[in-house]
Amino acid sequence: MSIRPVLRFVGRLLLILAVAVTLPAVVAAIYGEWDAAGAFLSTALATGACGAVLALLGRGGGHLYRREGILIVVGGWALASLFGALPYLLTGTVSSPIDALFESASGFTTTGASILTDIEAAGRGILFWRSFTQWLGGMGIIVLFVALLPELGAGARFVYKLEVPGPTKETLHPRVRDTAAVLWRTYMLLTGAQVALLLLCGLDLYDATTHAFSTLSTGGFSPRAASAGAFSPLAQAVIIVFMVLAGINFSLYYRFLRHRGRRLWQDPEWRIYVTLILIFGLWVAGDLWVNGAYDGHGAGRALLDAVFQVVSILTTTGFATADFDRWPTLARGLLVALMFIGGCAGSTAGGLKIIRMVIGLKAALREARLIFSPSAVIAIFVGGKAVPESVVRSVMGIFILYFSTWGLATLLLTIGDFGLRTSATAAIVTLGNIGPGLEGVGPTQSFALFAGWQKLLMVLLMWLGRLEVYSIAALFTLAFWRR
Template sequence: MRFNYQVIINIIGLLLMLNGVFMLLCIPFSMYFGEGDLIAINWSGLITICVGAILWFVTKDLSNKELKKKDGYLIVTLGWVSMSCFGALPYILSGAIPNFTDAFFETISGYTTTGASILTDIESVHKGILFWRSLTQWIGGMGIIVLAVAILPILGIGGMQLFVAESPGISPDKLQPRIKETAKRLWLIYVMLTGMETVLLWVGGMTFFDALNHGLTTMATGGFSTKNASAAHFSPFIQYVMVLFMFLAGTNFTMTYFGLHGQFKKVIRNEEFRFYLGTCVLLTAITTFAISLTSDTGFEQSFRDGLFQVVSVVTTTGFVSADYTQWSSFITILFFIMLFIGASAGSTSGGVKIVRHVILLKNSILELKRQLHPSAIIPVRFNRIAVPRDITFNILAFIMIYISIFSIGSIVMASLGVDLETAMGSVATSLGNVGPGIGSVGPVDNFAHLPMFGKWFLAFLMLLGRLELFTVLMLLTPYFWRKL
């Protein structure tokens, strides 16, 4: 199979142009606060738009508009990398992060909604740059690829291959038969919930700028904050609002769609949603009880801190209301395990995802039954539907590869001189797109002190996690590049 390089370059150009337009949205904040970042943002946006326009213009007369599956995987990966390279320009040109390694790390952490940061004093960064930092997470949350899917049909290019490449393994539910309509409805829900949270946070006492930034990064399950203390800087009411919207952001958007249309029976009957809700409730109860045993804080604060941190980590958002590594060793281990959970498929969260854990658990239990009844045909059922064997094998392969990458990654980071706890924590949180980990990259720490190669390696793991392993790993195999 030959690659359609003309259409690949054309779409990358389109993505860069969209990226540049988003950069220019930061201009009103730069002008209003007048902190000296206006020129840097202007130039960053114009450079990105111009480069994208050149790529798009030279390939606009497409002789072959067919987009094959291989092309889709290549576009998604190259799209994220190219957007991250150009997305680092505002940091570099403004002097906020003059080092390209650090700027790229911060940018890809934004686009992949990981939330790992190298900034040591967030509040000293200019407001226009801070807004761009939050905007990278909002763009990456739903995926600028999905946004492009709604535009590509205008160019006469089908977008299904991009949507599949964005969510490999578990096929996302379609709200409408046409992929274009699906993308539009997903973005409508995304924008609406972002607006609702922004208003509630503003009413709750945040400044409009802080409310907007946290609305963007909460719905993206990203976790970038405008304050050094993250969510701990704000009132209990604001923290409860953030918990609600983190939970919604970690819910399958199809279930959110049903809920908004009053179809609550479909939501309650959904097996993944029940496990997701039950996991958050159980872990919150355990954490609250453990905090109350080791701390003299009142029940309400113990419950709020436990609830906030559990939802934040399970949904891979990464906001911080308290340092969970200081509560007890038991809680530290518990939260380390949470780095591997993830929320719902079809949400903006990262991680392994609840649906994979459930199907793996069910398949493991059925294997015990098959040992007693070797001739019996007992399918794995999810939402009362038999799961095809190829999906089960895909999940088993995914989890095996995920654990292997975590193990190898921890060895790589430890070989760079990083202590074992930090090595494991940094790899787990980067691969799961969570943000805070354990060790010296815990909830109140950052990634600035890590060696340069370690930052590039973790950036690669962030991309792997965001694109759910297979999309990127396939590009590293000789078979992918072989002409068939």
């Protein structure tokens, strides 16, 4: 393994990040928060300086192979989270470095879990930064990196695939750099559209932008204490639509434009996705209605809140317009079930992804069939296309790693006696990059109650979830470090 290219590219990544940090500095300056602007500029300087040093150290040769690629991706995410934590400390928003790292990692991984207890007390600059990190992390900092830097060469394809979610990674263009550029352009276009619509709904530019950032990235940070609940039902409907859009495979948009929508319905994952939203939305609304949880608020409100929460959890966004922790048991159970599914592959959503659920279930049923027909050779078809066996194997592997990680993390998070529901949902919402869970980590609560080491554990869970387990798990294998 050669360390030089790793240093070089991680260094350049930090340089890009340094440029990005100047944007919240401008926002802070606009709102007259001069201290915060200074904090952002110092962060930019520190990040830029470290980036330059790393890039200099890594100057020269060294080819990118798979190990280097893995280190770049994992190292890139770790360093982005670390340097992204500086503004929280420098502005004095949080005092503990661990809390700052948690908030920053929660931003970049588009989780949306927060340790802040009084959100609106923080400055406008820092809250903008929170949403902006989610926007950067949503489409992927590595994908951005691949789109901006030509010299990654053939290694680009591999690092790109490490970051883009989902078991099958189609590239729209022969050159992965062009694909990355198309994805970012689509992402920006959708963000622009949402900002415009939210402005029409009466939000100011600041709210519209920050919420668009957290919606399209399925992040869920909101500068408002009441989250999206602070806005009109119309604005909430707009947010629902864009959460749904963010949870769809982004390459579908590209195909949609090319084939005028004809092929859109052929994608099985997106059909299941829409069906899930409809069924769970109505089911939750029905349960709220039956249990009288919304008596006096009207059926429309119940339906809107139900659909909003369902979409928010399924797409792993994590906005909340209602304190769903106080909902009836079945409604809560339905939301928890959705936490294990997640959005579509190739979207900005987290979780296991619908396509993996489909492949995993089919593969498991295939094993059942092979019991009585051992010589049968059965391929797994999704949407009329056979799934390569290597993908099936990888899906089964992720299932095992994902659920055992969740189990172990739940166990460790019970230390300190927060209640099993708090611990179990805290583990899944960080691993699935969702945001709020139940009880102690419910939508109106924060993650501040956990011990420092437990917060670090959850930072690791967020990274694991965002990079889909394998690239980080690879670092824990002995063979990775062997020469």
